Amino acid sequence: MDPKAFVAGMSALGAGMAMIAGLGPGIGEGYTAGQACAAIGRQPEAQGDITRTMILGIAMAESTGIYALVVALILLFANPFVGQF
Amino acid sequence: MNVEINGPQVLGYLFGNPNLPITETMRNAWIVMVFILFLCIFLTRRMEKIPKGKQAFAEKAVIMIDNLVDSTMGPGCRAFSPYIATLLMSSLFGSLATLFWMRPVTADLNTTLGWALITFFLITFNKIKYGGLGGYLKGFLEPVFVMAPLNVLSEVATPVSMSFRHFGNMAGGLVISTLMMGALEVLSNAVLGFLPVPLLQIGIPGVLSLYFDCFTACMQAFIFSMLTMAYVGDARSSG
Numbered sequence: 001m002d003p004k005a006f007v008a009g010m011s012a013l014g015a016g017m018a019m020i021a022g023l024g025p026g027i028g029e030g031y032t033a034g035q036a037c038a039a040i041g042r043q044p045e046a047q048g049d050i051t052r053t054m055i056l057g058i059a060m061a062e063s064t065g066i067y068a069l070v071v072a073l074i075l076l077f078a079n080p081f082v083g084q085f
Numbered sequence: 086m087n088v089e090i091n092g093p094q095v096l097g098y099l100f101g102n103p104n105l106p107i108t109e110t111m112r113n114a115w116i117v118m119v120f121i122l123f124l125c126i127f128l129t130r131r132m133e134k135i136p137k138g139k140q141a142f143a144e145k146a147v148i149m150i151d152n153l154v155d156s157t158m159g160p161g162c163r164a165f166s167p168y169i170a171t172l173l174m175s176s177l178f179g180s181l182a183t184l185f186w187m188r189p190v191t192a193d194l195n196t197t198l199g200w201a202l203i204t205f206f207l208i209t210f211n212k213i214k215y216g217g218l219g220g221y222l223k224g225f226l227e228p229v230f231v232m233a234p235l236n237v238l239s240e241v242a243t244p245v246s247m248s249f250r251h252f253g254n255m256a257g258g259l260v261i262s263t264l265m266m267g268a269l270e271v272l273s274n275a276v277l278g279f280l281p282v283p284l285l286q287i288g289i290p291g292v293l294s295l296y297f298d299c300f301t302a303c304m305q306a307f308i309f310s311m312l313t314m315a316y317v318g319d320a321r322s323s324g
Binding site: 067 | 090091092246249250252253254256257260304307308311312315
């Protein structure tokens with residue numbers, strides 16, 4: 001088999017599998033948003049603070065998903081392994 | 086279908102040196118900086134005692150950022166609000182540049198890593214200033230000295246995660262928009278092939294752009310400056 005084609009195909013597979021990491025942030029962010037909704041329901045006057053904290057927390061939780069995205073992008077567009085064959 | 090997703094193009098070389106490329110990102114960053122400069126000059130021309138029109142808008146923006154800094158970092162941190170405002174504005178307009186046929190400045194790791202390193206320097210500087218050099222070094226040994234390597238790692242992870250988050254969001258949006266354009270071209274050729282133009286490419290990418298460009302740009306600008314404020318404020322109160 002042509003090693004280049006094999007590495008390219010495996011990299012595409014790896015990029016797709018890396019994006020499975022999108023599951024985690026999705027669940028976490030949904031839970032965060034739900035909790036924030038409950039908090040606003042209990043204390044509507046604190047909506048501004050709750051929203052700001054929620055956005056910050058969501059952004060932090062999102063970074064794992066973004067790492068996966070960066071790994072996938074590197075595998076697809078700046079693959080370090082293809083040049084070795 | 087021809088979909089091309091590239092990094093920023095190299096437009097030329099500084100002094101003809103191949104190690105100093107001038108990229109699209111740098112050109113766009115300068116355009117954005119000049120735009121912000123002229124915006125500031127325009128908004129603050131002929132100021133009056135009683136603000137109205139554009140001056141009122143400028144004052145409102147400054148007060149908003151001052152209040153944000155006050156509420157996030159605590160009182161006595163007004164000196165940071167110009168830096169925060171600069172981050173916010175350059176991130177926002179740098180990302181929104183994509184609406185004006187330019188590659189977003191922030192879809193390049195160099196830009197966001199540069200900003201994150203400035204923030205990292207600020208964090209470390211404030212930690213040493215308020216906790217002393219001994220306190221700063223001792224912070225690495227918390228809670229037990231075995232944790233020192235992990236603490237060093239988590240310190241380094243701050244700028245990395247900040248820059249990757251911003252870069253990943255903008256670059257991801259760029260990639261998805263480009264793929265969507267290609268897919269819509271194929272789809273309209275297959276379904277509405279009798280028309281001379283790819284009809285489905287009209288309008289639908291705009292809806293996506295509303296999220297991936299406008300919303301994400303505002304969000305990431307806010308988050309980047311918010312995290313900067315949180316980290317620096319935390320560093321100041323650590324002493």
